[in-house]
Structure formats: C-alpha cells, structure tokens
Amino acid sequence: MTTMTRSQDARALRYKHRNHLHGHSTLPRLRRCGLFGVGSHVGLRLGGTAARPIAGVSGVETCGSVWSCPVCSSRISAHRNTELNKVNTAWRERGGNILFATFTMRHTSGDSLAELWDGLSAAWRRLVSGKGYQNLKEQYGIEGYVRVVEVTHGDNGWHVHTHVALYLAANVSDFDLGQLQQRLYARWVSGLEKDGFTASQAHGVDVIRTYEGSGLGAYMTKFALTHESLIHEMTNGQNKSARKTNRAPFRILADLTENSTPTDIALWETWETTSRGRRMMTWSVGMRELANLSRELTDEEIVALDQLNGTTIVSVPSKQWASLMRRGLAADALTVLENFGPCSTIDYLTHHGVDVTIHVNPLTFSLVDNERATA
Numbered sequence: 001m002t003t004m005t006r007s008q009d010a011r012a013l014r015y016k017h018r019n020h021l022h023g024h025s026t027l028p029r030l031r032r033c034g035l036f037g038v039g040s041h042v043g044l045r046l047g048g049t050a051a052r053p054i055a056g057v058s059g060v061e062t063c064g065s066v067w068s069c070p071v072c073s074s075r076i077s078a079h080r081n082t083e084l085n086k087v088n089t090a091w092r093e094r095g096g097n098i099l100f101a102t103f104t105m106r107h108t109s110g111d112s113l114a115e116l117w118d119g120l121s122a123a124w125r126r127l128v129s130g131k132g133y134q135n136l137k138e139q140y141g142i143e144g145y146v147r148v149v150e151v152t153h154g155d156n157g158w159h160v161h162t163h164v165a166l167y168l169a170a171n172v173s174d175f176d177l178g179q180l181q182q183r184l185y186a187r188w189v190s191g192l193e194k195d196g197f198t199a200s201q202a203h204g205v206d207v208i209r210t211y212e213g214s215g216l217g218a219y220m221t222k223f224a225l226t227h228e229s230l231i232h233e234m235t236n237g238q239n240k241s242a243r244k245t246n247r248a249p250f251r252i253l254a255d256l257t258e259n260s261t262p263t264d265i266a267l268w269e270t271w272e273t274t275s276r277g278r279r280m281m282t283w284s285v286g287m288r289e290l291a292n293l294s295r296e297l298t299d300e301e302i303v304a305l306d307q308l309n310g311t312t313i314v315s316v317p318s319k320q321w322a323s324l325m326r327r328g329l330a331a332d333a334l335t336v337l338e339n340f341g342p343c344s345t346i347d348y349l350t351h352h353g354v355d356v357t358i359h360v361n362p363l364t365f366s367l368v369d370n371e372r373a374t375a
C-alpha cells in the first residue's frame, strides 16, 4: 500500500487494539464500539482540507470510554486539547500567568488502583476546600484551574497522579513560586493522610512556569497521544525491557494485543473496571466562562459530534462494515479515502466484497469546496 503518515499509522494501531477489545473487553459498549451500525448502513466521510484530508465513519455505535477505548479516547482528548488551547490563549491575552503543577502520592505494589484513585481525588477536594484555600487563592491570585488525572503501572504497582494548570491573575516571583509549592505540598499531604496515604517531600508537589507555545494543552491531554508515541517507540526500536518498567494503560493494551500474558490480562481488566465512569478532566467553577467556552460536553457527546464532520462519500451495509472491521480492513479503507479519494475507495471496498452506495460524484468531488470538517 501507500506510504502512511504517522497519524494514519497511529489510527491503524488504535483500530487494531480496539479490535482486540471487541473480543475481550469487560465493557459491553466497548465490545461493540465502531463495529455495529446504528441503522442499516455505515457512512465513510471525508473532511479536513485538500492538503490534509481526514476520513471518518458515521452511523456506528460508539462507547465514549475515555480511559479504555483507544479510538474514543483519541477523539475526546483531541477535543479537550483544542478547548484547553483556547483557554490558555485567552488567559495570556489578558495578561494572566499559567503554572503547571504535578501532584503525586507514595504507593506500593500492594495498593489497589481504586483506593489510590479515591485517595487522590479526596486529597484534591480537601486541598481546594475551606478557608485555607481561599487564603492561598487571594495571596497568589489563583483564579481557577484545570485538572487531569493520569495513571501508569510499574514495579511499584499503580501510579496515580494529577496534573493541574493553575490560572493566576499575574506573574509571580521565583520566591513566591517556591512558597506556593510548599504551601500546596502541606495541604496535599494533610489531605492524603486522612486516608492513610502520604507524598514524598522531594516529589510530592512540583510547580513550574509555562510559556506560550509550550504545548501545555497537548501535555495535559497527552493520554490522546499515546498511540502516536507507541509508533515513535516502535520505529525507534526502544527495547522491550525498558518499556516494561512504567507503562501507560494503552501500552499495557498494546503488549496485551501482541502477547496476552495472564499478568497483563489481569492488569487490563482492573484498569477497565476501575477507571470506568471516572472523570479525566475537571474545570474549576467559572474557568470555561472566562475563555468563552460553551457548556462542557460529555465524553459520549464529543464522540457523537465527531461523526458529523465532513461529507459522506459512500455508505456500506452495516453487516459488511462489521466484517471489514473484523478482518482488520476498516482503518485501511479510511487511509485509501484520504490518500487516493473516492474512486479508489469504491474500488477498494468492491474488491473486498462490499456493496457500495455512492453519495457524491466520485470523479468531481473536491475537498476545497467541502471544508466543513473541524477535526
């Protein structure tokens, strides 16, 4: 086939890993995500621009699992990344300052993921409640925050931590930055201790400055980029043992797809069942309004919205789409549509035994006039 771009490679990998979960996930909706049509037909869409076409699927069931579904997670994170970048730009335009803080907790391989996660969430709630936090806000001009949770697994078990973008009214001196870090640390530890956890003095809380164009939004939502980084690891031949020491959940899924060890099967099952229903990103009250963002969409809504991007080029019977998915050809079909356009896609689908309904004139269709996509 043709040369694929890194984002096409990453999509192919996401589809492959989701395919694995179709047969093995504990989440009923994930087992059906992207596989079954909502109606009798599934559409193949083309959006983006002539220079960077983006193909997608419409009319399929989706799961909206931000933590466990490689495909839905990528869409949700891309949407959130765009929103965060808007907030950050708006904030800097009005002369504000953004600090980036990381909060970690001590853990051992004996700690359960659920207990660690609950402990982390409770400690954060305690940190931002009460008179002590009001004082901190006033003293340092903290006007709001956006917080994301991140989890990895390594030799010491599950590692749950949280990244927080702190939005300050103005710049702070190095001295104040140090003081703020110490005071956040004191509140963080006292919050953790109520549930029997603690944090290292050296690494419990880390606060750094951020700069315009530093990719803060992308860093905060880097969960989405995991499949891009997996491609990077694979093409750069990073050795397997090094990778094994501290793995993001989608790294565990990648390993699981290649070689299902009992350990990884158990880890992934714990991951799916424990992460389900938990929030990945939290906005402090009023933060979205400051950047003129509309109501926050749910994970499911973001995924549903994504199905409306672009123009439907062809549609195929839902049963045949499921068969293409099971044969691992669906991501291929999207790449053909992006790289070669409607005629080649019709050939490709027909060649694989699919009955194609054509929705545009395949000879004259051009993306220049069809830039409705936002992805």
Ligand SMILES: [Zn+2]
Binding pocket: 030, 033, 034, 062, 063, 064, 065, 069, 070, 071, 072, 073
């Ligand atoms: Zn999904």
